[in-house]
Amino acid sequence: MPEKTLLRVEDLKLYFRATRGVVQAVDGVYFTLNPNEAMVIIGESGCGKSSMAKALLRLLPRNVHTYSGKVFLNGTELISMSDEEYRQQIRWLKISMVPQAAMNALNPVLRVGDQVAEPMMVHHGVRKEEALVQAANMFQRVGVPVDFLTRYPFELSGGMRQRAAIAMALVTAPDLVILDEPTSALDVLTQANIMNLLKRIKKEIATSFILITHDIATSSELADRVGVMYAGQMVELSDAHRFFTAPLHPYSQKLMASVPKLRSTVEPEFITGQPPSLINPPTGCRFAARCPLRFEKCDQDPPMFQHPDGRQVKCWLYEKEARS
Structure with missing residues (x-):
């Protein structure tokens, strides 16, 4: 690799x-x-x-x-x-994650600072006081006032909750x-x-x-x-x-x-039709039923072709270009 x-x-x-x-x-x-x-x-x-x-x-x-x-x-x-x-x-x-709804990801009965500090305590074994200092530093980096450490999630606006979730994802410096x-x-x-x-x-x-x-x-x-x-x-x-x-x-x-x-x-523009069911997807190209450029070979599942310019595309239209 x-x-x-x-x-x-x-x-x-x-x-x-x-x-x-x-x-x-x-x-x-x-x-x-x-x-x-x-x-x-x-x-x-x-x-x-x-x-x-x-x-x-x-x-x-x-x-x-x-x-x-x-x-x-x-x-x-x-x-x-x-x-x-x-x-x-x-x-x-x-690897860390920022979820779609920060309010659902944050525990409503715990202070925001404690939640951002927790990954440092669990994964790096640092004391709570030191973890809160690092949480405060991360709050400053993502644009959240430090005094928000002692607030609960419902006291923050949607944007501030999202920033707090980003701080929680970054506090351990993941790759x-x-x-x-x-x-x-x-x-x-x-x-x-x-x-x-x-x-x-x-x-x-x-x-x-x-x-x-x-x-x-x-x-x-x-x-x-x-x-x-x-x-x-x-x-x-x-x-x-x-x-x-x-x-x-x-x-x-x-x-x-x-x-x-x-x-x-x-x-x-808009795309006509509906995406196929993932319980019983079609055997060929899964976009074929909605594709304006469909032709006979689309009944077969295309591989991922390497385009001459380095891009990759899963479509039979680029078979000849990829081979050349």
Whole structure:
């Protein structure tokens, strides 16, 4: 494995048992992430983005049917670790997470400062007084007044709660932070402030991010690379500049066409139809039923093709270019 690769995910699968069958939430996902790199994962609701984040952190519910594949972090394979090894060596030390709803993640009956200090006490064994000092330093870094350490979550605004959740994820200086829709419940101005905060932290702390979001416009501010998920699979992997200017996969093109543009008279488009059921997904290309460029070969499941410019795309349209 190249030394510059921080995270390598190979054939990651996460299936859940449900009343009507087995839900293939994450179905054979591959990607890599480099140090100090921000990767944005986009796609429609239900495509498997949050399930993939839970698979990386091994925050698995009881109804797991299949959990397999390989996940390497700095060369160490994580899937084969026992739950206790992963808890002690990886979770919140090497990989942490900012959840979608900070109010749900923070304990309402504990002071915010105690919750941000707790990872230092548990994983580094520092005393509470020292941990609170480090929590105060992290509060200053993320723009939360230090006196908020003694407040309870319900006393903070939505933006301040989100900043506190970011502080809690960063306090142990992990190599990778996964952010699951960190701005979805915030107003537009607060969203912009949070994204500016993440850009500054990325420069100061040299931490890698995986940002899961529906907000394509906001995500472009932070992204170095983009991964597009559809129906449990990764269908495109690209550097941010080329993705936002000229995406390859028909689904990616439709996503970008749905974004309103400030200085354009072209009306946003929409994608007809519905995503396929993950309990019984189609055998061929999973986007074929909604794709305006569908042809006969789309009845077969395409591999992930390597485009000549280095991007990867799961679409038969690029078979000849990849071979050449």
